[in-house]
Amino acid sequence: MSYSFEINKLVNFIENRTDFNVISSNSCFYNNHLGAILADIILQAGLNYKSVVLPRVLHIYKNYNSAHNLSGTIDIIEEIGIENFPNWKNNIKTNRYLSVLKFLSENSIDTSCELAEFLNQYENAQMFLSINGIGYKTIDYFRKLMHVETVAVDRHILNFLTQANVNFNNYHGAKLIVEYAADILNISRRDIDYSIWHYMSEKQNQMSFTFEY
Known part of the structure; x- marks a missing residue:
């Protein structure tokens, strides 16, 4: 399956999100332990x-x-x-x-x-x-x-792709789409992973607060 269309769809989705911010991922200072x-x-x-x-x-x-x-x-x-x-x-x-x-x-x-x-x-x-x-x-x-430029596909990334109406077949497809979108946007792959995680976590927290009685 060619993901070119889906990659561009994700790029456009990110570029049009006024509430999406690119956040630098932290360096792991204990990765030698x-x-x-x-x-x-x-x-x-x-x-x-x-x-x-x-x-x-x-x-x-x-x-x-x-x-x-x-x-x-x-x-x-x-x-x-x-x-x-x-x-x-x-x-x-x-x-x-x-x-x-x-x-x-x-x-x-x-x-x-x-x-x-x-x-x-x-x-x-x-x-x-x-x-x-x-x-x-x-x-x-x-x-x-270990500071390798990669994306670890978790539930936040999967939910983000769903919001963007991006289609993929499996873990590797989702990973490829996000990583290539990062490359096109000139964002480090580690940073886009963390930015999506932060964005979706904030959305989840807002939802939790909205429905808290």
């Missing part, structure tokens, strides 16, 4: 980022310096327990964290930079996707934290 960045990519799905995910990520970053690599992360978890490391009791996410650590160990990946390099190979990315709960969005989100 394996324990923290894994907590971020594993916890973020389905949770409030600012109130639930980020405080836990920062707690790991500030309090467990030795968890900057794989061996240090494993040592800390063995000492205090997986539930206490990110301060999270949900077995699904904690087991996913352990599965990722096992994957890294089996593939001799010690740092977040090594993981980023590893995932640059298509075959390696497919192997990483075999971990239960790890999807394309997880990989793209991780790449964003």
Whole structure:
């Protein structure tokens, strides 16, 4: 399927939105800390980022310096327990964290930079996707934290494309449309991702306030 028409449709939609502002995405200062960045990519799905995910990520970053690599992360978890490391009791996410650590160990990946390099190979990315709960969005989100120019398609982006009446077949189609639209608009791909997330989050908050009794 050719997405040229849909890309231009999204470009026109963005250009005609007077309430849409381009916001620079933040640099991830903890992306060299394996324990923290894994907590971020594993916890973020389905949770409030600012109130639930980020405080836990920062707690790991500030309090467990030795968890900057794989061996240090494993040592800390063995000492205090997986539930206490990110301060999270949900077995699904904690087991996913352990599965990722096992994957890294089996593939001799010690740092977040090594993981980023590893995932640059298509075959390696497919192997990483075999971990239960790890999807394309997880990989793209991780790449964003590593300052790679990419878009991680989440519900906010999907809803934004729906508002723009943009058609796509799958995750990759939606990603391609948003990334190419960013290129045409001369906006960094990381920035358009964050700008859409901010725009849709604000809209959601406004709706919540409107219907609050």
